[in-house]
Amino acid sequence: MSTRRLNFAIIGNECKRQESQQYIERIVKLLEEHGATALLEPDELSETDYVISMGGDGTFLKAAGRVGNLEIPIIGINMGRLGFLADVLPSEIEYTLTKVLSHDYEIENHTVIQLLADGFPTQSNPYALNDIAVLKRDSASMISIRTYINGDFLVNYQADGLIISTPTGSTAYNLSNGGPIIVPQSGSLCITPVAPHSLNIRPIVINDTSDIVLDVESRSHNYLVAIDGRSEKMAEGTRLTIRKAPYVVKIVKQKNLRYFSTLHEKLMWGADTRQ
Structure with missing residues (x-):
């Protein structure tokens, strides 16, 4: 019995930038090696299993708006600076997608x-x-x-x-x-x-x-x-x-990623700046 190919939609401003092409190529290559399909900026998301947002948090918000009530899980790859929502670094692309393809991840439901x-x-x-x-x-x-x-x-x-x-x-x-x-x-x-x-x-x-x-x-x-x-x-x-x-927005999270550690790293939460 054959298993349906998973569809990953890649969306965001970064898809149109030359310097981001290497990352897109890495994503497409990995997905194809695992029998999945990469869709670059598709018009429709109804047949999509996962959305990959490439950019900063602003891009992530736009991706969430496009997903709407379809509740497709979103993977946020941070090509910007802060990356609170888009928290996957470019260096973590292969690791994160491999975990997603093996269903070794968590979903956070966001109001x-x-x-x-x-x-x-x-x-x-x-x-x-x-x-x-x-x-x-x-x-x-x-x-x-x-x-x-x-x-x-x-x-x-x-x-x-x-x-x-x-x-x-x-x-x-x-x-x-x-x-x-x-x-x-x-x-x-x-x-x-x-x-x-x-x-x-x-x-x-x-x-x-x-x-x-x-x-x-x-x-x-x-x-x-x-x-x-x-x-x-x-x-x-x-x-x-x-x-x-x-409806909620479903965000893909790594199992070892914790909210308070993100506060420490992204917002310098609790950092003592005294000399």
Whole structure:
């Protein structure tokens, strides 16, 4: 009885760069030697078993957006600098793919959040793996964001913006605005204000089963919503609802890789810089 060939889709900006061709050739060669198929930037992913994201974390987010609710496991090869999501180094390509082909790896399920505008999905991709941020458009005035959790009033944020972050995104824009690091699979979301105009407003962590409703007022009568960095203009009076999506993003992880060691290595977590 024959076994179906596994299909690996290779996607990312690095596929178009000359200096990355050697890595792509190495991937294609290894997969073919193991009876698998490499698909370079395919239009459709429905017949794909694994997605290989080549680039940095921004490329990984785009790959996750393309995978969407198909829940295809993603292997992130880090061709950039930080590589928190894309954590496989170019030197580890053969080792990692060999482990995947022998089914010797782990899958991490990462929460996705979605945005509804007046009860309907936004025109662009409404799903975010990292965060959804509501931001002012002009440089002069703050915005007012009345925030409700499961119908209960939380607070009226007077701020430059508000970040709703998943645990995956907690080490991104959320962290740079003073939000906490949240361990993956903790079942939490974080609400972090951007430059709040009050000293007694701090980030708050809530259950990821919560519905977050935002009513935004702005002197310019419009504002921006950034969904994993994809910006969309919204008109004042549009009620935003943010909730957990009905699917997860599956990330391939090496069995010996641990989250806290990644914090130490990538963010210099706990490093003593005193001389």
